[in-house]
Structure formats: structure tokens, C-alpha cells
Amino acid sequence: MTEIVCLMKTNWEKVLEATDQIIFDKKNEIKLCLVAILSRGHLLIEDVPGVGKTTLVQTLAKLLGMETSRIQFTSDLLPSDIIGNTIYDPEKKEFKFFQGPLFANLVLADELNRANPRTQSALLQAMEEGQVSSDRKTMSLPDPFFLIATQNPRHQTGTFPLPESQLDRFLLSLNLNYASPEAEMKIFKGMDPRKKMAGLFSLMSVEEIREQQDQVDNVFTSDLLIQFISKILIESRKKSDLYQALSTRTGLALTRAAKAWAFLDGRDHCLPEDVKSVAPAVLAHRLGGVDGVLDGYKKANDLLRNVEVPT
Amino acid sequence: MKAHFRIHPDYTSLIATLVVSSLLLISDVPNWAALSTVLFFIWRLLIEYFRWPTPSRWLTGFLSVIFLVATLYTFKSWIGKEVSACFLMILTSLKILELQEESEKSFLILLGFFLVSSKFLFSLDLIYVAIEIPMLLILIYNLLPTQFMSNNPWGRIQYVFKVIVLTIPLTAFLYVFFPRFTQKFIEVQGLQDKIGISGFSDSIQPGQVSQLAQSNELVFRAELMNEKISSEDLYWKGQILTESKGMLWKRGLLEISEEDPLPFAMADYKIILEPTGRRWLFFLDDTVSIKTENFKFQKTSGNVFFSVDNLSARSQYVGKVLKNQKPISDRDYNVLKSKLQATQKDPAILEIIKGFNGDNHDPDIFAKNLLHYYQSNHFYYTLRPGDQGDLQLIDFLLKSKKGFCEHYASSAALLFRAANIPSRVVVGYQGGVFNRNGRFWSVTQKDAHAWIEYLNSQKIWTRLDPTSAIAPLRLELGAQAYFNLNENEIQSLSKEELKKRLENSNFIEDVEFWFENINYKWNTWLLDYDLEKQKAWLEKYNMSLTSLSLIALVLSLLATALFQFLVDRKNKKTDYEILIEALNKALKKRELERLPTEGPLEWKNRLQIQSSIPQRSLDLLFEFIVSVGYKNKSIAISAEQRKIFFKIINEI
Known part of the structure; x- marks a missing residue:
């Protein structure tokens, strides 16, 4: 491997x-x-x-x-403009789906x-x-x-x-x-x-x-690492007056992104540093909400500063 | 001379708790012990205030030996709660007096636990429970090491609450399953006579009941289970006095009945008796049997019940009433008659009897005439008849004409006897205050009363209350209400008006009733669950006390083992923790320990820059740390690697 x-x-x-x-x-x-x-x-x-x-x-x-x-x-863009349209083909005498730009x-x-x-x-x-x-x-x-x-x-x-x-x-x-x-x-x-x-x-x-x-799916995540991710989520939920409480889906996203980061660094295991590298990008739009990504980045960095890496 | 030591602020709450819990015990120990305890506290206070030196340990040690001897001498025993409370109090005050070092704290806390539980054993009263729970919390709070959450007092308090909450299941378990020990076990006779308990003695003389009735002290609480018993029937008999010497009545020789008390299933009333320090029990007229587990009792021939030992703890019993008493036996009747003939009869008294009774011989008619005599001859009912210790019957009937119930009972019984009708004085309580909330009666010393019994024509002992002729309102309104009225009110207001006034309850009274009720329920609950109940409860599930104790023992051992196992497992350090701790320890001197928010690579990078550890060693160290903490465990970590790791650490 x-x-x-x-x-x-x-x-x-x-x-x-x-x-x-x-x-x-x-x-x-x-x-x-x-x-x-x-x-x-x-x-x-x-x-x-x-x-x-x-x-x-x-x-x-x-x-x-x-x-x-x-x-x-x-x-004025409509859903069919991106998905595609079903149009009648007079030659073959049938309806045909023309794929939109999403394909x-x-x-x-x-x-x-x-x-x-x-x-x-x-x-x-x-x-x-x-x-x-x-x-x-x-x-x-x-x-x-x-x-x-x-x-x-x-x-x-x-x-x-x-x-x-x-x-x-x-x-x-x-x-x-x-x-x-x-x-x-x-x-x-x-x-x-x-x-x-x-x-x-x-x-x-x-x-x-x-x-x-x-x-990437096979990159190993140890219990310690999972604990770290869970700690990040818990911290956001504890301080719900400062941050938007993070969902379980967010934790999943964080794990996946951290694995990919570790993979790009040529490792078959994930480290807390990987989580820290991807966390601002994963959390920014979730924490920022209507205030925008830039604001979310600040909040994410702030949150990470307070989360201890478990031993 | 010892160097002066001021009590550290940390000790304040602990010492306050100890002082308060000692002072709570004052009423339960001999005067000399209470006094010396207070003196030692004051001494300590002076030491604090004037910065005197603390007394040497030799002195306090000597004093504690002296007091131990004094305690043993006073009680003639070394078992029992009074003995232990007395010695504990003295010991605590001496310990506080000589307090000097931090290490004595745990000993003080231990004393505190004993003191607090002693008071509870004495009273079982809800009010003390309320006072003692905060004290218990303070003691547990002090038990926590000083370093523990030192900068977070709120956290400490929360921890204490957690400890308390965690003990609840075990306490409940013990309460239900731990074999009840009988009262005897914790009751050892001490100085009950000394301890401020009032009540009747074995004799009664004019002025005695009225004195008793000045006190508001609770005697017992009673609950009526039989609806047929009305409030007018509430004559709580205590003693039957048969021997008279002028107006002074004494308890005669009582024959202990050989027959066992009748077994019964449905009790008519229940009494929770406050500790009296005496053997009296109180029971309704026509009580044929009582049942209890708190003490051993005896029944005398006249259906009078006694505890075998003096009662120094709150006790509970239930009674069974059976109307239609059988007449007394001919043998007994003859004994009584012959006794009457033997007594000398004052011609003046006989003259008076002749005046209101004529030549009538029927006891019931005599009773009626006697009441009429009291009513029509301006006798006067008063709580303060004055000092009348050696009052003679003739003087009472012709001159003073004022008195409390005991005067009337005493004189009535004497008049009956003068008319050759067997009679006796009964002392006890009448009525009580009905608690609307809890539907029980509280009987206090205010309700102390005396009345008589005479043998009627069917040779049955019949109750007659002369007070009903002189002060019927005392019986109708109850002592509590009656004595609150002044003479003008009694004279001027009609019975209906008085009753109406009493019905208008006020808020304070409601609160009092409410608290009384809670206290009563608590006492019943504590006392009700006795050995018998426990056994019955266990039998329902086919268990004997012994087998249950065994099961409980095994279960508790298992629980302890499990708890220990869980604690061990929780506290067991992971491999990763051991490595990080080892490296942290090695780097402590250079202040390069891992920051809490740092991952392994970040730490490594920092060490690369800030420390002089060779790159190769760092690589090896962190390679190992990462593989233990973050790599797939299926790749085994070799012992060789471990050795290298600790070798490098040692080199650092």
C-alpha cells in the first residue's frame, strides 16, 4: 500500500x-x-x-x-436549462432527452x-x-x-x-x-x-x-483522530452562542477531507494536522452561514485554536 | 509555648459546622459536658482574637482522658448514643482548641460526621435533617483535597452534589434491605431522669397537672383509624392512681397480667410517642391490646399498659379498643370494698355527701348528683390555683373552691370512696390539636388532664370527668384554644361565638399545621418500616433475612469489584499516553512540552527549530509516536522499536 x-x-x-x-x-x-x-x-x-x-x-x-x-x-435561468430538455424528434417520431450542461x-x-x-x-x-x-x-x-x-x-x-x-x-x-x-x-x-x-x-x-x-477511502483513521474530530464538533455545540452547532454530516465531511489530505501527502493514515489543514475550508461556509465564507474562516480558526488534540 | 496559629480561612466552614453540630447536641448531654464544650469554644475564640498561644497537646490530651473518665462515671456504661455523643462533643471542642496543622483536617471531618449523625439518631426529626444536610455537604466539601479543582469552587460544589446523588441508590438499598436493628440495640439507659423531660410522675398532688399544662411540649401524636371514635372520646389514659393520702394520689401496686395481649389485625388508633424517659404509654379508654416493635410492654390487670424499659427514643404503637367491657371479678370487687371499709371517714365530708346525695346508693345517680354539686356550689376552674401542696379535701370543698382538673378529680374520687363506691384517679391527656392537613392529633403537655373512674352498678369501671361540670368549654374547645382565651372572653362570649372565632384559621396556623404534618409523616415513615415490616416484605418474595443478607453481601462485593475494574480501566493509560508523557517529561526542563492543541507533526516541527535533538532521533521518535497513535494497529509495533524510543528519550 x-x-x-x-x-x-x-x-x-x-x-x-x-x-x-x-x-x-x-x-x-x-x-x-x-x-x-x-x-x-x-x-x-x-x-x-x-x-x-x-x-x-x-x-x-x-x-x-x-x-x-x-x-x-x-x-432567469430555469432548472431545465441546466439539467436538459425533452424535445420531440420529428424524424424518429419520439421524444428525446437532450442533456444539459450538468452532464x-x-x-x-x-x-x-x-x-x-x-x-x-x-x-x-x-x-x-x-x-x-x-x-x-x-x-x-x-x-x-x-x-x-x-x-x-x-x-x-x-x-x-x-x-x-x-x-x-x-x-x-x-x-x-x-x-x-x-x-x-x-x-x-x-x-x-x-x-x-x-x-x-x-x-x-x-x-x-x-x-x-x-x-482515499482506505486511508486509516485511528480512534485518537476520530476523538479529535468529535471534540471539534462538541466544542462548537458547547459554545452555540458563538458558533453554529456543527452537524454529524460536517464531522463526516471533515473525516473524508482529512483522509484526502493525508493521501495527497502520501500517507496511509490520517493525522490531526490533516484535520487542521482541511478544517477551515470544511467549516467556513457552515460556520459563516449568511455572513459569508470569509467570516466563517475566522470563526473556524477561532474554534480550532480551542480544541485540544487528544492523547 | 507553642507558636501562634491562626485558623486558616479554608477551615472556616468546617469549624463552623463542628461548632453548630456540637451545640445542637447540648440538650442531649449532661450539663457539665455542655458547659465545658462551650468553654473550650470560647477559649479558642479568645486565642484567635487576642493571639494567645494554643494550649499544648499534653494539656488537651490530659483533659480528654479526664473527660473520658467523667463520661464513663456519669453513664456507668461505654455503649449508647448519649455516652458517645457526650464524649464526641468534648473531643471535638478539645481538638478545635488545639488545632494547629493542616494534617488534622481529616480527623476533624471524621468527628464532624459522627457528631452530625449522633444528633440525627437522637431526634429523627425532620427539622434536624434539614439543618444537617447542609452540614453534611460542607463536610464532604472539606473532604476534597485542596488541590482538587482549586480554582473552580463551583466545580467543587457540583462534585459534592454528584457524590451525594451517587450515594442515594446504595442508601436506599441499605434502608430497605439492611436488617433493622431493634431499638434496644442503640438504646442504653443513661440519664433520662436528668435530661429535661417533663411529664407525670408516679403520683399526683394538687397543682401538679396545672404546672405541667403550662408547657407546650409535644407528648405524642395520634392517628385514629376507627371512625367511630369521636373527639369527645379522646381521653388518653396514662396512669391509674389507686392509693390516696389526702388529696395526694399514688399509683398502687399493679398486678401484671399473665395473659398475652389479644392479637388483632385492625388497629383503632396509632400513637407516635415522643421520648419521655419513662415507662408510661398513653391509650384510649377500653383499649384491650396494643402492638409495637419499638419496645417491650406489659399489661396490668386494669388494662393499663407499660413499657418494660424507660422510653428514650421516639416509639410507635397501635391500639385496639373494645367496648362492652366485662365487669370485674367478684374477688377483685371484694378486695376493693374491704379497702374502702378500712379507710377512716370524716363526718364533715359525710355530711356534705348527705347534702347533695341524700340516702342514695346507686353509683350512677351519685355521679350525677356529684356533678350537680360542683356546678351549683360556685367552684371555679383555674390554671393557677396557687400553692396548695397540702390542701385538705374539706378545705377545698368548703373554702378554696378553686382548682385545676386534678383538684376536681382528686376530690371527686375521694367523695366516691367516702360514699363507699370504689373509685380511682386517672391521669393522662384529653383531646389535642387536630391537624387538618394530616388528619392526626397532636397532644401536648397543655392537654394534660386528670379524671376519675368509678365502679358502676354493673361493676364496670366507668369514666367520669368532673371538669365537664365546672369548665365544659375546656373540653369542648380543647386546652390549646381554651387557655388562650382570657377570663372576660370566657364570661362574656357565648359558646357559638367562641367556636366561630376558633374556626377562623390564620396563615401562621396553617403553616404550622403543614410543617407538623410533614414532620409527622417523616417520623411515621422512619418508624413504620420496622423489622416486622421488613420481614413481611421479604417473605412476600420468599426470602429470609439471612439469605438476603448473604445475597446483599455478595452483590456488594461484586459491585465493588466491578467499580474497581471500571475505575482501573478508565484510568489505565493508553500506549500513546505513556509515550507522550515520557517525551513530555524528558522535555520538561527545556519547556518544550507538547502544547494541548498541538498534533504530533506540529510538535516535531517545533522541536526541529527550538531543540538541539538530532534530526534522526526526532524522526525515529515521531515515527514511533505516530505509528502508535495514528497508524493501523494491525501493523504490530515491535518491542525493538519501543526500546529504541525509550533509549532516545534517555539520551535527551
């Missing part, structure tokens, strides 16, 4: 390095994206426009050999909170079950199915905030933030990232990803 992990590590490392060549100074965020993919979760990015969200998604899609699609959400390995849902709640909730089933229903028929989405949604920070006009139930379905949330001045200067000096992207080739196949998702 250890050998296999070591071998695979190089592949993921390559993905990480290649992405880092295009999006400077965001290694941690890129790694978290990979964690989301490896643990079959979805990612929520909350940010202002123009910090490289789309670039990140496209780069990853290319490197991982995934089929990608992008949905720009607007307030892809990697879907970028841009400005999700601009869509109306009805369309937002259409995404819900897709995210949770990996399948969609249309006209009483249920269709499976491609496997792996990975959704990256971006949302504008709250208070921007024309937004419908995502309800907590939907927020909980995202495994991780990120705040890309502006690049550092040095990184920005590097961007300005360098080539247009879109052109750079054209030169990328895929480092992995979809089958490989699927196989490695299974391997």
Missing part, C-alpha cells in the same frame, strides 16, 4: 505543480480543490470576480482529463447565488446523489461528478443567498482572494494564462481518479 501511495503521489504532485505554474501563489487552495475531487465532494468558491476562479477550474479540468462545462447563473465530470457553476432558489435547488439532487430527475426519469451523471460553484460575496445586489441545507452539501469552501503583489506582478509579466493553458495535457485519466478515490 505504502509503495502505491508513493507512486501516485508524484502524479498529484505534478497536477499541483502544473496548476501552480498558471495560478501563482495559491498552492494551498489548489490542494484543497484536489481534496474535494478525491473525496467526491463539491467546492464552493466565494470571491469577487477576476481572481482566477474560472482559470483554476479550466486548468484542473484539463490536467485531470475531465470533461468540463460551465453554467453562468442568472436570475459533465467537472461543472463550474458561476455566480450560483444569482440564480433563483428553484434553480439552486435543482442542483441539490445532482450534488447529493450524482443523478438528476427529469420527466419522471432519473439519469445518472458522469462519474466522477465534481461541481465547483462560485458565489459573489453577500450584500452584492441581485443575489439569492444559498440556504443552509444547500451550503451543507458543499464539502469545502474557498476564498481565493487577490494574489500577493509579487504574484500579481508575475502574472502581469507572464504569458496570458489562457494561452499557457492551451499547452497543457492531461496527467491523469478519469479511471485513475476513480481508482484513487477508492484508495
Whole structure:
């Protein structure tokens, strides 16, 4: 097992390095994206426009050999616009389902909170079950199915905030933030990232990803580690005046993400440090709620500072 | 001279508890013991205040030996709660007097537990339970080590409550299953006569009952189970006095009845007698039998019941009333008659009798005429008849004409005898205060009363209460209410008005009733569950006391073992803990111990930067720590690795 992990590590490392060549100074965020993919979760990015969200998604899609699609959400977008439509085919004289943009390995849902709640909730089933229903028929989405949604920070006009139930379905949330001045200067000096992207080739196949998702499941979590995760949840529930009490699903998400992080670090066992690395991203949108991801990050870090690592 | 030691503030609550619990016991110990205890407390107070030196241990040790001897001399015994309470009190005060060091705390706490439980054994009273529970809490609180949750007093208090709550199941278990020991076991005769207990003595003379009736002390509580017994029947007999010497009546020789008391299933009334220190029992007229487990009793020929030993603890018994008494035997009747003939008769008295009775010989008509005589001759009922120790019958009838119930009972009995009708004086209590909430009667010394019995024409002892002729209101309203009225009120208000006034209860009275009721229920509950009940209860489940004790013993041993096992398991350190502790210990000097929120890798990184431990050693150490704590256990950890780990730690 250890050998296999070591071998695979190089592949993921390559993905990480290649992405880092295009999006400077965001290694941690890129790694978290990979964690989301490896643990079959979805990612929520909350940010202002123009910090490289789309670039990140496209780069990853290319490197991982995934089929990608992008949905720009607007307030008049309907569920059928993302799932697909049943249309009458006059030649074959039958109704035929035309798949919408959701049928892809990697879907970028841009400005999700601009869509109306009805369309937002259409995404819900897709995210949770990996399948969609249309006209009483249920269709499976491609496997792996990975959704990256971006949302504008709250208070921007024309937004419908995502309800907590939907927020909980995202495994991780990120705040890309502006690049550092040095990184920005590097961007300005360098080539247009879109052109750079054209030169990328895929480092992995979809089958490989699927196989490695299974391997992440096998990363060992000891009792001590589980105790640590449970302590984090309990701490949030004890101080329910400060934090939103965390659900059991959150604990599950934390475990999965920590396993993926350990896997990316080339280990077959999970350490408290793995939990600490992923915890802010896992907890931010859950603790932040309507106050947004940035606020959630502060709260998550605050919470973690008070949780002791069990011995 | 010893260096001065001021009592540490930590001791305040403990010492306060000890002082209060000692003072609570004062009424139960001889005066000299109470006095010396108070003196020692004052001495200690002066030491604190004027910063005097504390007395040497030789002195206090010597004093405790002296007091031990004094205690044994007073009680002539070394078993019994009075003896132990007395010595405990002295010992506690001496210990507080010489208090100097921290290590004496546990001894003081131990004394405290004994003191608190002694008072409870003495009284069984709910009010003491209420006072003693906080004291118990304080003692347990003090039992916790000082370092334990030292910065969290609230946490300590919570812990104490937890301890108490955890003891409840075991206490309940013991209460139900631990064999009741009979009263005898904890009752050893001490100085009951000395201890402030009032009540009747074996004789009665004018002025005695009225003195008793000034006191409000509770004598007993009674519950009527038979609805046929009305409040007018509540003549609680105590003593039957047969021998007279002028107006002074004495208990004659009583024949102990050989026959066993009649067994009965349904009791008519239940009495919970406060400790009197005497052998009297109180029972209703026509009581044929009583039943109890608290003491041994005897029955005399005249259906009078006595406890075999003096009663110094609260005791409970039930009684059976049977109307239609049989007439006394001819032999007894002849004895009584011959006694009457032997007594000298004052011609003046005979003259008076002739005046109201004529030549009548029927006892019942004589009784009626006698009552009429009292009524029509301006006799006067008073609680304060003045000092009349050697009052003569003739003086009472012709001159003073005022008295309390004992005067009338005494004179009536004498007049009966002068008319050749056998009679005797009965002392006891009449009525009581009915508790509406608990439906029981509280009888106090205020209800002390005396009346007579005479042999009627059918040769049956018949009750006659002369007071009913002179002060009928005393009987109708009850002593408590009657003595609260002043003379004007008695004269001016009609009976209906008086009764109406009494019916208007006030709030304080309600609260008193309420508290009385709770206290009564508590006492009954404690006393009711006696050995017999316990046995009956066990028999229902086919268990004998012995087998149950055995089962209980085995179960408790098992429970202890299980508890120990669980504690051990809980406290057993995991491998990981041992490793972390070992490394922490090694790094303590350099202050590089693991921070509570630090994971192993973070710790390792910090050590890499801040310590001079070689990288290779660090790698090995943490490799081992991580594999013990976080790696799959199916990969066995070799003893070799362990050895290396501790070797590296030793090198550090």
C-alpha cells in the first residue's frame, strides 16, 4: 500500500505543480480543490470576480482529463436549462432527452447565488446523489461528478443567498482572494494564462481518479483522530452562542477531507494536522452561514485554536 | 509555648459546622459536658482574637482522658448514643482548641460526621435533617483535597452534589434491605431522669397537672383509624392512681397480667410517642391490646399498659379498643370494698355527701348528683390555683373552691370512696390539636388532664370527668384554644361565638399545621418500616433475612469489584499516553512540552527549530509516536522499536 501511495503521489504532485505554474501563489487552495475531487465532494468558491476562479477550474479540468462545462447563473435561468430538455424528434417520431450542461465530470457553476432558489435547488439532487430527475426519469451523471460553484460575496445586489441545507452539501469552501503583489506582478509579466493553458495535457485519466478515490477511502483513521474530530464538533455545540452547532454530516465531511489530505501527502493514515489543514475550508461556509465564507474562516480558526488534540 | 496559629480561612466552614453540630447536641448531654464544650469554644475564640498561644497537646490530651473518665462515671456504661455523643462533643471542642496543622483536617471531618449523625439518631426529626444536610455537604466539601479543582469552587460544589446523588441508590438499598436493628440495640439507659423531660410522675398532688399544662411540649401524636371514635372520646389514659393520702394520689401496686395481649389485625388508633424517659404509654379508654416493635410492654390487670424499659427514643404503637367491657371479678370487687371499709371517714365530708346525695346508693345517680354539686356550689376552674401542696379535701370543698382538673378529680374520687363506691384517679391527656392537613392529633403537655373512674352498678369501671361540670368549654374547645382565651372572653362570649372565632384559621396556623404534618409523616415513615415490616416484605418474595443478607453481601462485593475494574480501566493509560508523557517529561526542563492543541507533526516541527535533538532521533521518535497513535494497529509495533524510543528519550 505504502509503495502505491508513493507512486501516485508524484502524479498529484505534478497536477499541483502544473496548476501552480498558471495560478501563482495559491498552492494551498489548489490542494484543497484536489481534496474535494478525491473525496467526491463539491467546492464552493466565494470571491469577487477576476481572481482566477474560472482559470483554476479550466486548468484542473484539463490536467485531470475531465470533461468540463460551465453554467453562468442568472436570475432567469430555469432548472431545465441546466439539467436538459425533452424535445420531440420529428424524424424518429419520439421524444428525446437532450442533456444539459450538468452532464459533465467537472461543472463550474458561476455566480450560483444569482440564480433563483428553484434553480439552486435543482442542483441539490445532482450534488447529493450524482443523478438528476427529469420527466419522471432519473439519469445518472458522469462519474466522477465534481461541481465547483462560485458565489459573489453577500450584500452584492441581485443575489439569492444559498440556504443552509444547500451550503451543507458543499464539502469545502474557498476564498481565493487577490494574489500577493509579487504574484500579481508575475502574472502581469507572464504569458496570458489562457494561452499557457492551451499547452497543457492531461496527467491523469478519469479511471485513475476513480481508482484513487477508492484508495482515499482506505486511508486509516485511528480512534485518537476520530476523538479529535468529535471534540471539534462538541466544542462548537458547547459554545452555540458563538458558533453554529456543527452537524454529524460536517464531522463526516471533515473525516473524508482529512483522509484526502493525508493521501495527497502520501500517507496511509490520517493525522490531526490533516484535520487542521482541511478544517477551515470544511467549516467556513457552515460556520459563516449568511455572513459569508470569509467570516466563517475566522470563526473556524477561532474554534480550532480551542480544541485540544487528544492523547 | 507553642507558636501562634491562626485558623486558616479554608477551615472556616468546617469549624463552623463542628461548632453548630456540637451545640445542637447540648440538650442531649449532661450539663457539665455542655458547659465545658462551650468553654473550650470560647477559649479558642479568645486565642484567635487576642493571639494567645494554643494550649499544648499534653494539656488537651490530659483533659480528654479526664473527660473520658467523667463520661464513663456519669453513664456507668461505654455503649449508647448519649455516652458517645457526650464524649464526641468534648473531643471535638478539645481538638478545635488545639488545632494547629493542616494534617488534622481529616480527623476533624471524621468527628464532624459522627457528631452530625449522633444528633440525627437522637431526634429523627425532620427539622434536624434539614439543618444537617447542609452540614453534611460542607463536610464532604472539606473532604476534597485542596488541590482538587482549586480554582473552580463551583466545580467543587457540583462534585459534592454528584457524590451525594451517587450515594442515594446504595442508601436506599441499605434502608430497605439492611436488617433493622431493634431499638434496644442503640438504646442504653443513661440519664433520662436528668435530661429535661417533663411529664407525670408516679403520683399526683394538687397543682401538679396545672404546672405541667403550662408547657407546650409535644407528648405524642395520634392517628385514629376507627371512625367511630369521636373527639369527645379522646381521653388518653396514662396512669391509674389507686392509693390516696389526702388529696395526694399514688399509683398502687399493679398486678401484671399473665395473659398475652389479644392479637388483632385492625388497629383503632396509632400513637407516635415522643421520648419521655419513662415507662408510661398513653391509650384510649377500653383499649384491650396494643402492638409495637419499638419496645417491650406489659399489661396490668386494669388494662393499663407499660413499657418494660424507660422510653428514650421516639416509639410507635397501635391500639385496639373494645367496648362492652366485662365487669370485674367478684374477688377483685371484694378486695376493693374491704379497702374502702378500712379507710377512716370524716363526718364533715359525710355530711356534705348527705347534702347533695341524700340516702342514695346507686353509683350512677351519685355521679350525677356529684356533678350537680360542683356546678351549683360556685367552684371555679383555674390554671393557677396557687400553692396548695397540702390542701385538705374539706378545705377545698368548703373554702378554696378553686382548682385545676386534678383538684376536681382528686376530690371527686375521694367523695366516691367516702360514699363507699370504689373509685380511682386517672391521669393522662384529653383531646389535642387536630391537624387538618394530616388528619392526626397532636397532644401536648397543655392537654394534660386528670379524671376519675368509678365502679358502676354493673361493676364496670366507668369514666367520669368532673371538669365537664365546672369548665365544659375546656373540653369542648380543647386546652390549646381554651387557655388562650382570657377570663372576660370566657364570661362574656357565648359558646357559638367562641367556636366561630376558633374556626377562623390564620396563615401562621396553617403553616404550622403543614410543617407538623410533614414532620409527622417523616417520623411515621422512619418508624413504620420496622423489622416486622421488613420481614413481611421479604417473605412476600420468599426470602429470609439471612439469605438476603448473604445475597446483599455478595452483590456488594461484586459491585465493588466491578467499580474497581471500571475505575482501573478508565484510568489505565493508553500506549500513546505513556509515550507522550515520557517525551513530555524528558522535555520538561527545556519547556518544550507538547502544547494541548498541538498534533504530533506540529510538535516535531517545533522541536526541529527550538531543540538541539538530532534530526534522526526526532524522526525515529515521531515515527514511533505516530505509528502508535495514528497508524493501523494491525501493523504490530515491535518491542525493538519501543526500546529504541525509550533509549532516545534517555539520551535527551
